[in-house]
Amino acid sequence: MVTNIAKRHPGRPKGFIPDEALDRAVEMFWEHGYEGVDVDRIARAVNVTKPALYRAFGDKPTLLLKAVERYALTYVAPRMAAFQAEPDIHKAVTAFCEATVNTATGDARGGCMMAAAALGQSERVTEIRSCTAKGLTASADIFAKRFEQEMKAGRLTRTPSAKVRGRALVDLLQGLQLRAKVGIAREQLLQDARSYVPLILGK
């Protein structure tokens, strides 16, 4: 098996690409939760056997941790970047909310994967939670910073404060994602999400 691009090392090359394995892990942990997935199933999804995964990632808790990091990188970071790139604040917030709801109501996986992981019970749960906490506050900060700019530009009132708006946006989105997980319909959630925008931006 030679399908590897990376720099050559001595020794047999990996039969799978670690990041792709993590992508599978993300999908499965996301859909079924930590204890709802056994390593063997992930291994089969990667077309590899269990010990290969163990060699590559250590143990199951570590695998989850890395999957969470991968999720942050592949799912939330791009949305965040899009938010920062959009000059119209109204559009930026709306698009962010819609994107979040859309992936949270995507077939199979539902809700927010980091939230699911944080509520699970792996051994490294502490690290997972602090990772999730970091993600949430970081998002809130990015939102807040942007709101602050808008205020400076006179496009946003001074109250509520930028920080409050940022945290509120994060919390609202988590609420929406939970409701996605419990089966509320996408259309409903999209509608709600859009109705929150004026709440945050003050009309």
Next chain:
Amino acid sequence: MVTNIAKRHPGRPKGFIPDEALDRAVEMFWEHGYEGVDVDRIARAVNVTKPALYRAFGDKPTLLLKAVERYALTYVAPRMAAFQAEPDIHKAVTAFCEATVNTATGDARGGCMMAAAALGQSERVTEIRSCTAKGLTASADIFAKRFEQEMKAGRLTRTPSAKVRGRALVDLLQGLQLRAKVGIAREQLLQDARSYVPLILGK
């Protein structure tokens, strides 16, 4: 063992009160999640052996389901009642938020138990989720109804609509509870919660 009050049945009386057993189950599922608790531990917490619980509640998924219902009854219902009883809408919302944050940051248990259960992976997960969904929309509706009254009384502007305010409140609270679970400090969350009140009530 005779510590039973209920109506007399033929046969040996239960050695424990089912609702108290459920209270223990709530605590443990809340703190450790569904797969983080084994039935034997709950049994020990109730001072009884495993088969006694199995006889009383069926199997583990059913036990969780009943625990969730019990949680709704003993934790959220009282808060809801207090909300409805408080005539000052500002105080009503503030108190509700503070109470929610306070129990969500209570030692050991953290966040919202129904959310944790909904993200878990018991077999009856579908029922659990629809139960959680019902709870969330019911809460939102109660909030909305109250906001509607306040509007009729002229104490609240017509926009955002009562429904939007209700759902936003629910979603904000879920966000706060998730952040509680991942370790954000109570003081911080209380502060955030209070800052959300004007967002919902429009200053």
Next chain:
DNA sequence: GGAGTTTCGTACGCTATGGTAACTAATATT
């Protein structure tokens, strides 16, 4: 082509835990 290195797959051990069978204990009823 041999040495060294890294990875793979087969097969297995082990523990934790959900659930039960069979017997014993405690009550109501007659």
Next chain:
DNA sequence: AATATTAGTTACCATAGCGTACGAAACTCC
């Protein structure tokens, strides 16, 4: 007091799922 009924306890079984030992395979470097 005998019977019916319900509950509790002490085993025990079965299985699932994490993690590993070990030998074979695939590569680089000399």
